[in-house]
Amino acid sequence: MGSRDLLPMGEITRRSGFAASAIRYYEAEGLIEAHRSGGGQRRFERSVLRRLAFIRAAGNVGLTIEEIRDELARLPGNRTPTKADWQRISRHWRTRLDEQIAALQRLKGGLDGCIGCGCLSLRSCAFSNPGDVHAERGSGARLLPDSLRRPHPTRRTPA
Amino acid sequence: MGSRDLLPMGEITRRSGFAASAIRYYEAEGLIEAHRSGGGQRRFERSVLRRLAFIRAAGNVGLTIEEIRDELARLPGNRTPTKADWQRISRHWRTRLDEQIAALQRLKGGLDGCIGCGCLSLRSCAFSNPGDVHAERGSGARLLPDSLRRPHPTRRTPA
DNA sequence: GTTCAAGTTCAAGTGAACTTGACTTCAAGG
DNA sequence: CCTTGAAGTCAAGTTCACTTGAACTTGAAC
Numbered sequence: 001m002g003s004r005d006l007l008p009m010g011e012i013t014r015r016s017g018f019a020a021s022a023i024r025y026y027e028a029e030g031l032i033e034a035h036r037s038g039g040g041q042r043r044f045e046r047s048v049l050r051r052l053a054f055i056r057a058a059g060n061v062g063l064t065i066e067e068i069r070d071e072l073a074r075l076p077g078n079r080t081p082t083k084a085d086w087q088r089i090s091r092h093w094r095t096r097l098d099e100q101i102a103a104l105q106r107l108k109g110g111l112d113g114c115i116g117c118g119c120l121s122l123r124s125c126a127f128s129n130p131g132d133v134h135a136e137r138g139s140g141a142r143l144l145p146d147s148l149r150r151p152h153p154t155r156r157t158p159a
Numbered sequence: 160m161g162s163r164d165l166l167p168m169g170e171i172t173r174r175s176g177f178a179a180s181a182i183r184y185y186e187a188e189g190l191i192e193a194h195r196s197g198g199g200q201r202r203f204e205r206s207v208l209r210r211l212a213f214i215r216a217a218g219n220v221g222l223t224i225e226e227i228r229d230e231l232a233r234l235p236g237n238r239t240p241t242k243a244d245w246q247r248i249s250r251h252w253r254t255r256l257d258e259q260i261a262a263l264q265r266l267k268g269g270l271d272g273c274i275g276c277g278c279l280s281l282r283s284c285a286f287s288n289p290g291d292v293h294a295e296r297g298s299g300a301r302l303l304p305d306s307l308r309r310p311h312p313t314r315r316t317p318a
Numbered sequence: 319g320t321t322c323a324a325g326t327t328c329a330a331g332t333g334a335a336c337t338t339g340a341c342t343t344c345a346a347g348g
Numbered sequence: 349c350c351t352t353g354a355a356g357t358c359a360a361g362t363t364c365a366c367t368t369g370a371a372c373t374t375g376a377a378c
Contacts, residue, residue: 009355020355021337029335039344041355065335101260168325179325180367188365198374200325224365 006035006043016052023052031055031069061093062100165194165202175211182211190214190228220252 013020026032027042032051034042051072058068071092075085172179185191186201191210193201210231217227230251234244 019337022335024356025336037344037355039356041344059335101264105260169323178367181365183326184366196325196374198326200374218365 006045007049008044009042012044012048012052015049017056018052026052026055029065029069031065031072058093061096063093063096165204166208167203168201171203171207171211174208176215177211185211185214188224188228190224190231217252220255222255 007015009020009023012018012023016023018026023032023042027034032044032048032055034044034048037043054072055068058071063071071089074088166174168179168182171177171182175182177185182191182201186193191203191207191214193203193207196202213231214227217230222230230248233247
């Protein structure tokens with residue numbers, strides 16, 4: 001079937017909601033592919049709209065470009081994701097989401113306990129203990145998994 | 160009571176878990192205050208440990224430095240947060256956490272519906288519709304509130 | 319008095335995910 | 349042919365929350 005009717009940039013930006021610069025960036029990063037017209041203009045296959053939808057969804061779930069690239073790389077070629085593809089991916093994302101939800105609920109639970117306690121003392125408040133009490137190497141129960149700990153580029157290993 | 164026994168940097172870093180550079184940064188940003196010794200060294204009041212605990216907690220909830228500064232600014236001076244302070248703040252955070260949790264659950268719900276549907280077509284998949292269907296001005300149901308939409312510095316107004 | 323860990327400042331770097339600027343070129347209409 | 353708007357490139361800029369490095373100075377202990 002048709003490898004004809006390729007879509008120009010404008011169509012893609014309009015239908016995907018991404019800025020042209022983002023589209024180019026994704027191409028440069030290898031998340032999507034583009035053919036070229038006689039002059040150097042990009043011409044996209046219809047399937048990149050699906051890829052872009054995927055990218056947006058994955059981004060919303062909190063995957064990095066790197067992770068998204070990996071995930072996409074497992075879908076052979078431009079193939080429309082199969083049921084199996086989708087199930088694997090869904091599992092991945094669901095796990096992530098479950099973690100995030102659980103983390104937030106733990107945090108909220110701690111907060112409930114805190115209301116009106118006037119604490120926020122370093123030793124007793126569930127919100128802030130990572131610093132003082134069992135200080136350095138956070139072995140104890142982390143309230144937030146790294147995935148939610150504020151995507152701090154450099155903070156990674158607080159050293 | 161003691162406005163004596165001020166704490167030096169090392170004590171603060173040890174007990175708060177923040178790096179010295181972070182402490183200095185927070186001072187520069189006006190989140191905390193410091194006295195100075197004869198030479199120029201910082202001497203902190205005990206209360207800044209509480210402030211730092213607050214900062215860490217707030218950061219974990221996802222507040223930006225800007226927001227934390229605002230919140231702190233409402234606590235008069237160095238006053239130990241009162242019950243009322245805490246209740247207001249807790250409400251604020253709880254709201255935010257509730258939003259975040261709800262958002263993730265909506266997302267997960269959409270994902271459940273998606274499993275095995277083989278969709279991710281731009282028009283039907285709950286995960287990716289913001290782009291295509293009701294395109295531009297996202298008036299429809301957002302799956303993710305801005306608070307979770309990936310703190311994208313520049314993405315703010317996708318323009 | 320000497321030593322040296324602990325402290326200081328200031329400028330510059332980091333990483334993620336794009337955007338912006340400063341042009342140049344393409345493609346379709348008149 | 350000429351204009352116009354959509355598209356191209358490439359380097360550099362942006363935001364956030366810090367960290368890092370260089371180049372000193374302090375201050376508590378011996």
